[in-house]
Amino acid sequence: MPTLRVRDGWVALILSLLVTMGLGFVLAYTLVADIRVNQLRKAEYVLHEVEKRAVDTTTVIKKLNALGYQLCDQRNLLAMRRALFQSDHIKDIGFFIENNLVCTTGMGMLETPVAEDPPDLIDLNGYSLWVDRPLLMFDMDYQAIMVRKDRYNVVLDPRFISHTTMAPFSWQLVARMGDEVEHVFGVRGTFIIGKSVPGLFSRLGDSYYTHCSAVSPYCVALDLNQLAFAHGYGLVILLLLLVSFCVGGGCFAILTYLFRRHRSDKQRIKRGLAEDAFYCLYQPIVDLRTEQVIGCEMLARFEDNQGPMSPDRFIPFIRELDRTWLFTRQLISKAMDDLSIISGVGVSFRVSFNIFPQDVTNDAIAELPHIPSLKESPFDIVFEITEDEYLDGDSARRNLAALHQAGFSIAIDDFGTGYSNLNQLKKLHCQLLKIDRTFVFDMEEGSIKSSLIKHIVAIAHGLGLKVVAEGVENKMQRDALVDLDVEYGQGWAFGKPMPIVQLNQLLQTQRNSVERQP
Numbered sequence: 001m002p003t004l005r006v007r008d009g010w011v012a013l014i015l016s017l018l019v020t021m022g023l024g025f026v027l028a029y030t031l032v033a034d035i036r037v038n039q040l041r042k043a044e045y046v047l048h049e050v051e052k053r054a055v056d057t058t059t060v061i062k063k064l065n066a067l068g069y070q071l072c073d074q075r076n077l078l079a080m081r082r083a084l085f086q087s088d089h090i091k092d093i094g095f096f097i098e099n100n101l102v103c104t105t106g107m108g109m110l111e112t113p114v115a116e117d118p119p120d121l122i123d124l125n126g127y128s129l130w131v132d133r134p135l136l137m138f139d140m141d142y143q144a145i146m147v148r149k150d151r152y153n154v155v156l157d158p159r160f161i162s163h164t165t166m167a168p169f170s171w172q173l174v175a176r177m178g179d180e181v182e183h184v185f186g187v188r189g190t191f192i193i194g195k196s197v198p199g200l201f202s203r204l205g206d207s208y209y210t211h212c213s214a215v216s217p218y219c220v221a222l223d224l225n226q227l228a229f230a231h232g233y234g235l236v237i238l239l240l241l242l243v244s245f246c247v248g249g250g251c252f253a254i255l256t257y258l259f260r261r262h263r264s265d266k267q268r269i270k271r272g273l274a275e276d277a278f279y280c281l282y283q284p285i286v287d288l289r290t291e292q293v294i295g296c297e298m299l300a301r302f303e304d305n306q307g308p309m310s311p312d313r314f315i316p317f318i319r320e321l322d323r324t325w326l327f328t329r330q331l332i333s334k335a336m337d338d339l340s341i342i343s344g345v346g347v348s349f350r351v352s353f354n355i356f357p358q359d360v361t362n363d364a365i366a367e368l369p370h371i372p373s374l375k376e377s378p379f380d381i382v383f384e385i386t387e388d389e390y391l392d393g394d395s396a397r398r399n400l401a402a403l404h405q406a407g408f409s410i411a412i413d414d415f416g417t418g419y420s421n422l423n424q425l426k427k428l429h430c431q432l433l434k435i436d437r438t439f440v441f442d443m444e445e446g447s448i449k450s451s452l453i454k455h456i457v458a459i460a461h462g463l464g465l466k467v468v469a470e471g472v473e474n475k476m477q478r479d480a481l482v483d484l485d486v487e488y489g490q491g492w493a494f495g496k497p498m499p500i501v502q503l504n505q506l507l508q509t510q511r512n513s514v515e516r517q518p
């Protein structure tokens, strides 16, 4: 393989960097989206758990107050213990006379009533809250939440939140008090009043999230804790970076390989041109009604010690190398040598050559009438030109008129695939129009494209042109084309591109069978 050119190296590098950055960007945003979803789930979980406890607390307190006990007697204590037993979340229930706690489910009747501290907050429904309260119950230290209304209070264990791992977020549970909020649990200052929540795909820095309950006056706020994030996601980020760089590196390797292969193929073609290494195959063209071979198209082939290369690959290189005329000249001269073995076919036997449109415009084809083998050819020589905007100029028209005057025929090739300027057809002195094979391929399915054939034929006939259909692969297509008044056909149904010896044999067989007919 040839060495990489500096310019190609830069292009490969820039493209690979773009891929690396693009992939890094996509992965980073996927990570952000994942964090946001995670954040949302955690906030929803906390609020859901808080709501369950809020419902439990208010139901228990309302029910006990409704019983109307004024003293801490056995009936009251039993009612309190039953309520505690039925609750899933409450740890203890206390009974108050005025502002003194006189009995609890855990300790029974207290020897000395305990005076109550002022609450941390009273919520909109009149419930007093003591948050983050250190409490000693059965020799266990508790960081409890207490809620009281009228004569009863309940003790809640807030560890249900701590049991959920909140990393990499810092969080705070607050109670709404009109326009204000009061801290209930978590990290103070996390909830910021009026701070808007960023969208799912916003920057990583905009990591604040808040969610309020619809059934209780509580809100939870979560914010990304940069340290916890780096700790929890550091490895993931490193991995994503590694993936991006690996893909970028792979991209660089593939691009440099493709550039070098492109250069290598281009060099093969350059060498092939210098060493005259192309050769010709011939594909029969038939009269569609009789299926008799009335001519052939010369198609170029290339093969060197590295193997064959298809025309679809080498034709663009010939254009890129600006050697179109040299290539055409070489192949015409080879073909005319080959064709010298063909005899007995008559002067109407058509031999078609493909011509590059740019050679029509740049006057190169003006040389054709002076090439002796063409001038003295016993065949009807046809030059096929792909319809192209190149052909729209004066010089193209002048050169084609000169070819026509010199006795050559002109065919418009691959009609319908490119420029398709009908005005052009009138001015180009052509006698034949070749319908591109893509129109013929799906005739059986009655595609929109194939339904255009009859219009193309009408236009061609209106201009006095004969029509050749390319890519005829089966009898059904041949019959349909005959019905559409298409005169000639070319395709695998009548013969693939073949060496001259094989074409000669085909013509010989055809002649023999005609001669045998009575």
Ligand SMILES: Nc1nc2c(ncn2[C@@H]2O[C@@H]3COP(=O)(O)O[C@H]4[C@@H](O)[C@H](n5cnc6c(=O)[nH]c(N)nc65)O[C@@H]4COP(=O)(O)O[C@H]3[C@H]2O)c(=O)[nH]1
Binding pocket: 283, 298, 299, 300, 301, 310, 311, 312, 315, 331, 354, 355, 356, 413, 414, 437, 470, 471, 472, 473, 490, 491, 492, 493, 497
């Ligand atoms: N699927 C299918 N394909 C069929 C059938 N019948 C013919 N073909 C293919 O259709 C192409 C017809 O040639 P084109 O339209 O001039 O298209 C040609 C022509 O534009 C260009 N080319 C080939 N040789 C030369 C040449 O000597 N000079 C120039 N300027 N171009 C050439 O390369 C193109 C491709 O050539 P090829 O690969 O030989 O492909 C040929 C031929 O092998 C069929 O029934 N089914």
